[in-house]
Each structure stands twice: as C-alpha cells, then as structure tokens.
Amino acid sequence: MFKTLIVILMTSVLVNNYVLSKFLGICPFLGVSKKLNQAVGMGLAVIFVMLLATLVTYPIQHFLLDKFNLGYLQTIVFILVIAALVQLVEIILKRYLPGLHRSLGVYLPLITTNCAVLGVTINNVNDGYNFIESMVSSLGCGLGFLLAMVLFAGVRSRIENSHIPNSFKGLPSTLIAAAIVSCAFFGFAGIVEHLFS
Amino acid sequence: MPIVIAIILVTLTGLLCAIMLVVVSHFMSVPVNHKEEEIRKCLPGVNCGACGYTGCDGYAKALANDPNIKTNLCVPGADKVAKEVASVLGVEAQDVIEQVAFIHCFGDCDKRTQKDEYEGIKTCAAAKNIYGGEASCSYGCIGYGDCAHACPVGAICIENGIAHVDQRKCIGCGMCSEVCPNHLITMFADVEVMAVTCNNQEKGAVARKKCSNACIKCKKCENNCPTKAIKVKDNLPQIDYDLCIDCGTCATVCPVGCIIKASFKGKHNLDENESTN
Structure with a gap:
C-alpha cells in the first residue's frame, strides 16, 4: 500500500511530469516563470488547487456521474465545479487570510480553468485510483509543476x-529552453518502476 | 430520457455553485475603501517607490487610512497628482518638489582612456564586477545602460559611452539612481543649479591620466566660493546646497570644467512653463 503510494508520487513528480512530459499547463509555465518568487507562488497555488479539485471531483465522479451513467459529462461538470470552488476559496482567503491572498490571490483566478488541474482530475479517474491514491497523485502532480x-x-x-x-x-x-528542459525529464522514464523492486 | 437527466444534472450543479458563490460573496465580502480606489486612480502607476511606500497601491492605501500622511509625496505625478489626491481627500494641496535625475560623470569616450576590452554580459552591474568595466576610471559611467533599462519613461539614452538624461522626459522617480552600480545618479530638486560632473575619488594626477574631465582636486572651487558652500572631501567637491547662492564662480574657476551650472527643470516644470506661456 505504502509502496504503491510512493510509486504514484514519484511517477507523477518525475516521469509523468504534467508540464515537461505531458505538456499540460504550458501557459502559466511560460507566463509566470520569469521570476523565481512568482514561480514558487504559482507552483504552491497549483498544488493547493489540484488537491482541492481532486477532493471535490472524486465524489462527484463516483457518486453522481457513475451512478447515472453520465461519464461523458465529466469534462463540463469538472470545469464548472473547479471554477466555482476556486472562486469560493478566493473569497474566503480574501476575508480571513488577507496576507496569503495578496501573495497567492493573483494566481488563483489564473488556474481556475487551467488544463493541468482538469487533466489531473480526469487522469485520476481514468487510471482507476481510489481516493487516497488520487490525492497522492494530485500532490505529486502539483509538486512536479512546482519543480x-x-x-x-x-x-x-x-x-x-x-x-x-x-x-x-x-x-x-x-x-x-523549455524543450531542452523537457528532454532532460525524459531521462526519468522507466526509473520509478524499478526503484523498489 | 438520459439527456433530460444530463441537462437537469448540469443545470443543478451550475445553479448550486452560483447560489453558493452569491451567498458567500454576500456574507464574506470585504468592505472596500472607495477613497483608496479613487486615490489609486489619480496616481500615475509607475510603482517607482519615490513616495517611500511599496508602490502606488501602498501609497493609496496609506493615504486613505491615515490623514496625517502628506499628499505631495508623489514626485512623478508632480503638482497635478498632488492636487487631485488632495481634492479626493478634501484637504489643501501641497506643492511637490519636482526632481530630475543627474548623472555625475561626463567622461565620454573622447575624454576617458580605456584599460581593456570587455566582452562579457552587457550590463553595468556585470561589468562592474570585472575590474569596473572598460574605462580606466572605475568610478565613472560604465555605459551599458542599466539606468536606461530601469527608466519607466525612456528618458535615459547612452551616447558616446555614457548615459544622458533627457530632462524633457524625466519624471524624477529615482529608479535609475537605485540601479547604478557606481551610484552616479542623484536626484536634483528644481531649485538647484550647480553640479559636479565627476565621481573619481583618486588623487588628482592619477585621475587626470584616466580622463580629461576628471576632477584634479585643485581646490580652486573651495577657495573661490564666496559662501564656503564647497568642500573638497573624499577627493571630490561636495556642494552644500543650503549655502550655495548659484553664483557660478566654481564653474568658471574649475580648470577642467568638471563643475557646471545647469538647469534642473524636468518634464513637470517644462510642461508648466509651456502651459503658462
């Protein structure tokens, strides 16, 4: 169990890095990477939103869409829910944690409909992960984005x-430069599966 | 039939999200200080920090929340902005002391000598780290234009190896003076007229060999000043502007001409003059 989680985490950070191997979320990757502190802020915001999105979309997929046999509505419902949720979080942050809102707030609306966030939630469903595995995978993807x-x-x-x-x-x-960095990440392919064997 | 369920499901989800957002934004909204927004609109938005706050947003917030803060701190905005801010706050407008950037080095390529060829990164900050750049005088303008890049209005250009300030464009924000690795740029208020155009702090003979514009520390300016406003300290003439009467004696007696009588009228002063003429 624990080993599976570690493998999922390492896979999503290094091998299946969303930006450099799957080419999702390129827009913030090119747009906000000019300065290190902005890049870190954006990365932390993405980790947070990815975790939150998985937390909410997992029950929606399993208790709503699967039950009514409406799997084809996945994309539109996920986008709707994630966007509303991030807005909600932004309002709450602004009220109760103004300091965090100032440093993170600019990036939150940017990631509401980011394809990396949507990609994580949909991939979690497609890979057949259970709830804990989904959360670990989202954390890994967020960390990979930050990296x-x-x-x-x-x-x-x-x-x-x-x-x-x-x-x-x-x-x-x-x-x-982005292409060369992503080439470097292909060096990780196939490493993780043999880490614990 | 499945399509009806699908439509109902998506509509319901959307509706739920909408209701949730409306309720939350109603109960959790943060009251916005309208004065702050109005003041922010008056400010020029170059975020230069000349007012002493973190940017235009910071200054607007401080003004809106504290009535004791002066309304004339925005140098780039000058009198026009000070008046607008004062009218928003309902207080009397105060005059802004307009400023202009001045570069204390006139040693261009014709006057200075070169000690080596620099082929590194073309910024002053990088060149400064490698024996102080190409020129043999390591106190003067390096000429790769860090100040020109920092200038928000494009008032600085590099000509013949040194930076020049176009006073018709300079708004006096002081961002250039922060990036110059040799600290050559100071902000001059519009009432001042005498300026030293050399920053070399070596002995006279050494400095003279490196640049024909260099101060040779002869102290003629100090000895001839009628009000004793000039003192040669750290091998450079220092002008005390409280004592200076703008007579120009120092400029005429200086054998190398490194003290000049100039006008420090920036964009704002020139605009005002044009409108009154």
Whole structure:
C-alpha cells in the first residue's frame, strides 16, 4: 500500500511530469516563470488547487456521474465545479487570510480553468485510483509543476543575461529552453518502476 | 430520457455553485475603501517607490487610512497628482518638489582612456564586477545602460559611452539612481543649479591620466566660493546646497570644467512653463 503510494508520487513528480512530459499547463509555465518568487507562488497555488479539485471531483465522479451513467459529462461538470470552488476559496482567503491572498490571490483566478488541474482530475479517474491514491497523485502532480516552474525560472534568468541573436530574443529562445528542459525529464522514464523492486 | 437527466444534472450543479458563490460573496465580502480606489486612480502607476511606500497601491492605501500622511509625496505625478489626491481627500494641496535625475560623470569616450576590452554580459552591474568595466576610471559611467533599462519613461539614452538624461522626459522617480552600480545618479530638486560632473575619488594626477574631465582636486572651487558652500572631501567637491547662492564662480574657476551650472527643470516644470506661456 505504502509502496504503491510512493510509486504514484514519484511517477507523477518525475516521469509523468504534467508540464515537461505531458505538456499540460504550458501557459502559466511560460507566463509566470520569469521570476523565481512568482514561480514558487504559482507552483504552491497549483498544488493547493489540484488537491482541492481532486477532493471535490472524486465524489462527484463516483457518486453522481457513475451512478447515472453520465461519464461523458465529466469534462463540463469538472470545469464548472473547479471554477466555482476556486472562486469560493478566493473569497474566503480574501476575508480571513488577507496576507496569503495578496501573495497567492493573483494566481488563483489564473488556474481556475487551467488544463493541468482538469487533466489531473480526469487522469485520476481514468487510471482507476481510489481516493487516497488520487490525492497522492494530485500532490505529486502539483509538486512536479512546482519543480518544473522553479527549474525553468532558473534557466530563464540565465537566458536573460546572455547574448541571443535578435531573431531568437524573447519567446523563441524561451521555447527552445523549455524543450531542452523537457528532454532532460525524459531521462526519468522507466526509473520509478524499478526503484523498489 | 438520459439527456433530460444530463441537462437537469448540469443545470443543478451550475445553479448550486452560483447560489453558493452569491451567498458567500454576500456574507464574506470585504468592505472596500472607495477613497483608496479613487486615490489609486489619480496616481500615475509607475510603482517607482519615490513616495517611500511599496508602490502606488501602498501609497493609496496609506493615504486613505491615515490623514496625517502628506499628499505631495508623489514626485512623478508632480503638482497635478498632488492636487487631485488632495481634492479626493478634501484637504489643501501641497506643492511637490519636482526632481530630475543627474548623472555625475561626463567622461565620454573622447575624454576617458580605456584599460581593456570587455566582452562579457552587457550590463553595468556585470561589468562592474570585472575590474569596473572598460574605462580606466572605475568610478565613472560604465555605459551599458542599466539606468536606461530601469527608466519607466525612456528618458535615459547612452551616447558616446555614457548615459544622458533627457530632462524633457524625466519624471524624477529615482529608479535609475537605485540601479547604478557606481551610484552616479542623484536626484536634483528644481531649485538647484550647480553640479559636479565627476565621481573619481583618486588623487588628482592619477585621475587626470584616466580622463580629461576628471576632477584634479585643485581646490580652486573651495577657495573661490564666496559662501564656503564647497568642500573638497573624499577627493571630490561636495556642494552644500543650503549655502550655495548659484553664483557660478566654481564653474568658471574649475580648470577642467568638471563643475557646471545647469538647469534642473524636468518634464513637470517644462510642461508648466509651456502651459503658462
């Protein structure tokens, strides 16, 4: 049991990294990775939202959609619920934890309908995880996102300080760098399955 | 039949979410101080920090919550913004002391000598770490334009190896003075006129070899000043602007011409003059 959870966690952080291996959530990955502190803030917000989304969508899938045989409504219902939920959390944060809201608040609306968040919840269902496994997988995906953001923020700060041909300045060089970082992550493929055997 | 269930289910989910959000936003909403928003709209929004707060939002919040805070702290906004802020708060407007950035180095490529070729990262901060850049004088302008990048209004340009401030554009926010690794940029109030254009703190003969604009520490300015406003301290003339009467004697006696009589009228002063003419 414990071993399975560890394997799920490591898999979702390294092997199936949502940004660098599955190419989900590229928009915040390229948009908010300019500065390290912003990247960390965004990463933490994503972890939080992913956990919250899984917490809510798991019962919806199993006690509502499966019961009425409405699996094809998964995407639309999940988006609806996640968006409403994040809005709710934002309002509550603003009221009771204004400090946290100031540092996290900018990113929360950005991730309401982020494809990485939706991808985690749907993949959890497709992989047939039970509730605890789903939560661990979401945590892993969030951590993987944070890892990718932090790594890439470091890479980008180096790019800013280097000579780049004019035609590659800005987004082109960023995309190339992202491709190289993602190539590095393919080195993890196949490692986790043999970690504990 | 299944389609009816599907429609009902999605509608119900949406409705539930909507009701929940409405109820929560009604009971948990945070009262917004409208004065804060109005003040924020008056402020220019460059977030320069010249007022001493964390940005325009911080200054607006402080103004809205504390009546003792002065309304004339926004240097980029100048008198116009101070008046608007004062009218929102219902207090009397105070005059803003407009400022202009001035770069204390006139040693361009024609005047200074070069000690090596620098091929590293093209920023002043990076060049400063490697023997202080290309110029043999390590106190002067490095000329890679860190200040120009920091300027929110594009008032600084690099010409012939040193930075120049276009006073017609300068709003006096002081962001350039924070990034200069040699601390060459100071903010001058519009009432001041005399300025030292050299920052070299070495001995006169050494400095002279490195740059024809360098201060040679002859102390002529100090000895000829009628009000004793200039003291040569740390190998550089320091002007006490409280004593200075803007006579320009120091500028005429300086053998290298590194003290100048200039006008520190920035964008705001020039705009005001234009509107009165």
